[in-house]
Amino acid sequence: MSSSEEASSMETTTIDKDLHVTFAQMMYHLLPNPYESQEINHLTLAYFVISSLDILNSLHLVEKEAVANWVLSFQVQRGTTNDPNNGQFYGFHGSKTSQFPPDENGVFHHNNSHLASTYCALAILKIVGYDLSSLDSESMSSSMKNLQQPDGSFMPIHIGGETDLRFVYCAAAICFMLDNWNGMDKEKVKDYILNCQSYDGGFGLVPGAESHGGATYCAIASLRLMGYVEDNVLSSCNLSSLIDLPLLLDWILQRQGTDGGFQGRPNKSTDTCYAFWIGGVLRILGGCNFVDNKALRGFLLSCQYKYGGFSKFPGDFPDLYHSYYGFAAFSLLEESGLKSLCSELGITNMAANGV
Amino acid sequence: MAGKIEDESNDRVPLRLRPEWSDVTPIPQNNGPNPVVPINYSEEFSEVMDYFRAVYFANELSSRALSLTAEAISLNAGNYTVWHFRRSLLESLKVDLHVEREFVERVASGNSKNYQIWHHRRWVAEKLGLEARNSELEFTKKILSIDAKHYHAWSHRQWVLQTLGGWEDELNYCSELLAEDIFNNSAWNQRYFVITRSPFLGGIKAMRESEVLYTIEAIISYPENESSWRYLRGLYKDEATLYVNDTQVSSVCLKILRTKSNYLFALSTLLDLICLGYQPNEDFRDAIEALRTSDNEEQDSDIARTICSILEQVDPIRVNYWVWRKSRLPQAA
C-alpha cells in the first residue's frame, strides 16, 4: 500500500486489478452497513460481488459450494400441494427478510419470489458452476407465466409491482439460462419491447417513456436472448431488423460524451455504469469500434478509486453497483487479465458456457 | 462519540423496550448454516425486521403493525414485502388514503428514486380514482421542479395522464419546462408523448406543422442540441417520404451549415436525408464545400461521401462510425 498515496495524486493510466480484487473480496466477506438499506435485493448484491470476482479472474477466492447452497436456500419450492395455476411464481426470494419456513405440510404461505432475484440466483449458480439442470426448471418456468401481463410485459412478483423492460429482461435471461421458454409468450414480449422504442431510436422503460441506456440494454439483450436479433448484426450486409436499427445506432453512439464516458440519456452527465449498459448494446450489435474506446477507458480510469472500486462520477467514492459495471466495462474493452463477458447475459463467457 | 449522546438516533426506543410490543416475540432472521456475502446489519435494522417478520407471519392487521411498516420502510424503502403488507393494512384498517399520500410524500422527500415508492403512490391514486388527478399532477410537478429529468416522476405523470386524464395543460407545461431549459430531453420526450397521445390535439398529423415550426426555432437557437434534432426527426416517424420532401427540414440544415458553427447534427441530418433519397441542390454543395478543410482527403464528387469525410474530421470520437457509414453508401456511378 506504500505507493497508493503517490498513485492517488498521479494521473492513473492503468486499471489496478489487485486493488479491485481486494475491494471485491472485502465485499464478499462483509457488505458494509449502508448496504442494509438494499437488503431486500441481497441476491443482487451477491451477484455483483461474485460476478466481479469472476470478471477479475479471481473465482478461486469464492467458496463455490457454500455459495451454491446459500443461493439455493432462497429458492421457493412449489411443494406437492400447491396448484401450479394459483397465480404465484416459484423462483427465488430476494433476501432472508421476507423468507419464512413452510408449514407442517411443506406449504409456503409467504412466497415472495422475484424475477430480478431469480435472475441473479441463476447467474450466481452458473458462475460457481452449479448444474442448472438439477433445478425443477419446469415449475419455475410454467409459474413464471403467471407474471406476464396482457401487454407482454412482466411484473416482478405475483403480489404486484411495476412492470417494465427490466423484468422483461430478467424473464428472458431466466428462460435462456434454464433453456426453457415455456414461461413466456415470446411474441407478446417482442411486441412489448418494440413498443418501447422511442421516436429517437433508443428504448424507454415502458412505452412512451424517455429513451434510457439501461432500458435500451434490457430491450436489445432480451431480443438477442430470444433470438430476434442476430449476433453482430451490424457486420451483416442487410441491416433490416425488427427494430429501427439505424436510428438506434445513431442514438446509442451519440451517448459518448466529450469526456469519453457514456451518458444514459441525451444532455445528461456521463456515468460509469453506462459504459456497460451502452457498451453492452454495442457489443451485441457489433458496434464496439464505432466509439472512442481509448477515451472511454480514460473516463473510467478517472472514476477508479485509489483503494479499489469505481465511482459513478470522477472523484467520488466507489459503490458496489458502479464498481461492478466498471469491471464489466473494462472487460468489454478487452483489458488484459480480465475474463471476457457475455454481455447479453451479464456474466462471463466462461460462466455462460459452463466451462 | 461521547458527545453524541444528544444525537437524534439515540432518541429511538428499541421495540423490545416499548410496552405496546411486549406481547410480541420477534422472529430472528434465519441466515442458514453458512451465509455468504453477509451484510453488516445495524442493531436497529435487525430488530425492526425481526418484529416485522413476527407481525407479517401472524398476519397481524393492526395499527401498530402499520406504524412498524413505516419504520421498516425508513430503513429499507425498496422492500416490496413491507410495502405490500402495508397495503393490506391500509385496506383492512380503512385508513384515509389522503393521509397515506402525505406519508408517501415524506418518504419521497428523503429518497424519491425508488421504484417501490412510486408503485405505492400509483396504488393509492388508483384507489382514490379521478379525484387524485390534480394532486398527482401537482406532486410530480413538485418533484420535477427539483429534478426536471426525474425518470420515476415522468413515468408516474404519464400514467396519471393516461389513466386519470388532465391533458389539457400538458403541452403548455412542456413549453414552460423547455423555456427554462431547452436541453431538457425529458421535456422533449413528454412533448412527443402529448402530441401523439393527447385526446385533445388530434394526433401527430394535426400537430406536425406547428411542432415543426416550434422545433426549427429551437434548433436555430441551439443547433448543438441533440434533443431538438431528434424531436424533429420524430415528427416524421414512419413518414420518410414526407421527411425527405419537406423543405423546412433541409432548409434548417442548410441554414445551420452556412453558419459554419455547431453544424454536426445538421450535417448528419443531411446525410440521413440523402440516404433516404433527398437530392441536394447547388446551395447544399456550396455549403458543404465551404466546410471542407485543406486536409480533407481526395476531392469527391459525391456529396454524401464528402459529408462523411467531414464528419470523420469534426466528430473524431465517432470516426469509425462515419467511415463505416461511408462504406455503406451506394457507390457513385
Ligand SMILES: [Zn+2]
Ligand atoms: Zn450510474
